[in-house]
Amino acid sequence: MSELNPSNPTPRRSFTIASRASKLAQIQTNIVRDALQAAFPDLEFKTSFMSTEGDKNQSQALYLLGGKALWTKELEVVLKENFVDMLVHSCKDVPTLLPEGCEIGAILEREDPVDSLVVKEGLGYKSLEELPEGSVVGTSSVRRVAQLRRNFPKLVFLDVRGNLNTRLAKLDAPDGPYSALILAKAGMVRLGLGHRLTADLHPPTLFHAVSQGALAVEIRSNDAKALELCQALTHWETQYKCLAERACLRVLEGGCSVPVGVDTVLEVSGTGEGKLTITGCVTSLQGDSHVQHTIQGDVQSTAQAEELGTKLARILIDTGAKQILNDITKDRASKVVQESLKEKVQVAGAGEATA
Numbered sequence: 001m002s003e004l005n006p007s008n009p010t011p012r013r014s015f016t017i018a019s020r021a022s023k024l025a026q027i028q029t030n031i032v033r034d035a036l037q038a039a040f041p042d043l044e045f046k047t048s049f050m051s052t053e054g055d056k057n058q059s060q061a062l063y064l065l066g067g068k069a070l071w072t073k074e075l076e077v078v079l080k081e082n083f084v085d086m087l088v089h090s091c092k093d094v095p096t097l098l099p100e101g102c103e104i105g106a107i108l109e110r111e112d113p114v115d116s117l118v119v120k121e122g123l124g125y126k127s128l129e130e131l132p133e134g135s136v137v138g139t140s141s142v143r144r145v146a147q148l149r150r151n152f153p154k155l156v157f158l159d160v161r162g163n164l165n166t167r168l169a170k171l172d173a174p175d176g177p178y179s180a181l182i183l184a185k186a187g188m189v190r191l192g193l194g195h196r197l198t199a200d201l202h203p204p205t206l207f208h209a210v211s212q213g214a215l216a217v218e219i220r221s222n223d224a225k226a227l228e229l230c231q232a233l234t235h236w237e238t239q240y241k242c243l244a245e246r247a248c249l250r251v252l253e254g255g256c257s258v259p260v261g262v263d264t265v266l267e268v269s270g271t272g273e274g275k276l277t278i279t280g281c282v283t284s285l286q287g288d289s290h291v292q293h294t295i296q297g298d299v300q301s302t303a304q305a306e307e308l309g310t311k312l313a314r315i316l317i318d319t320g321a322k323q324i325l326n327d328i329t330k331d332r333a334s335k336v337v338q339e340s341l342k343e344k345v346q347v348a349g350a351g352e353a354t355a
């Protein structure tokens with residue numbers, strides 16, 4: 001393995017940008033590649049795509065697969081081994097704690113971060129309110145289910161997995177169970193599927209995921225050249241918002257994916273400064289308890305943005321989120337035990353069949 005030597009006098013001229021292999025991931029990577037190529041026309045930028053554990057395991061509920069690192073872990077290995085130089089992720093899929101030696105080099109300008117309702121082809125419903133009692137709504141996000149159960153107890157929420165095109169195919173299948181899906185607007189827009197969005201779901205109906213709608217570029221912490229290139233991509237307003245949201249989640253989650261929603265506004269008062277207003281919420285899985293708080297502060301640096309997010313998380317924890325998060329941890333532990341028992345029973349069954 002050739003070690004990258006930061007003091008090597010020969011300047012690097014070629015950079016490889018990698019991501020997952022899904023269509024959306026490829027589109028996102030091409031956005032980053034094009035932006036880098038425009039800013040640095042004399043350098044060469046290549047792309048490389050690989051499918052990850054998260055793409056392969058589509059049967060088990062995300063909630064039980066444990067942590068979001070399954071989208072990023074394997075890519076980080078090839079980054080650390082110098083096979084590639086930059087990783088492009090949906091910022092919301094990036095764990096709040098990165099492995100030693102990796103860091104976020106850039107956060108690009110955010111698309112609209114809201115979630116949207118997508119109604120099955122041929123059904124005329126225009127909103128969640130219009131869906132008849134008992135309609136099945138597909139989403140694999142505990143955040144969406146928790147918040148929407150609260151407001152729409154008449155609806156049934158069912159897991160739906162796969163990349164966006166797979167999920168849409170499951171929605172539109174004539175004999176499929178789903179009447180609608182809830183998806184992030186940004187992904188649909190980037191895929192050119194904006195015409196399928198039926199309605200946007202804004203707070204207080206639904207608070208979006210931390211960092212939803214933004215792209216992040218991950219680099220090796222010791223790669224000064226990659227960091228310099230990344231700086232040309234960073235949209236500081238988005239960076240402040242996303243880093244504040246990520247700091248809030250980092251305190252709340254303790255390593256697991258939790259039903260945390262946010263909504264963040266930055267009133268810009270000059271370059272690199274403004275007033276940041278973040279609302280955060282934590283909702284129980286059944287939607288019966290919900291803690292919400294809004295915090296505001298002037299920020300002039302990413303560190304101050306993160307401080308505000310951290311403070312928000314502490315207030316949420318002190319005002320009821322702790323109880324909700326403890327209950328979720330217990331629930332997950334018992335479900336994991338049930339799943340492993342189910343597997344054992346299946347293995348035993350298979351043994352008998354072949355005997």
Ligand SMILES: NCc1[nH]cc(CCC(=O)O)c1CC(=O)O
Pocket residue numbers: 090091092093182183184185186187188211212213214
């Ligand atoms: N959970 C999967 C995921 N990760 C990133 C996006 C696209 C939106 C984004 O970039 O934030 C999606 C799809 C979705 O949630 O509907």
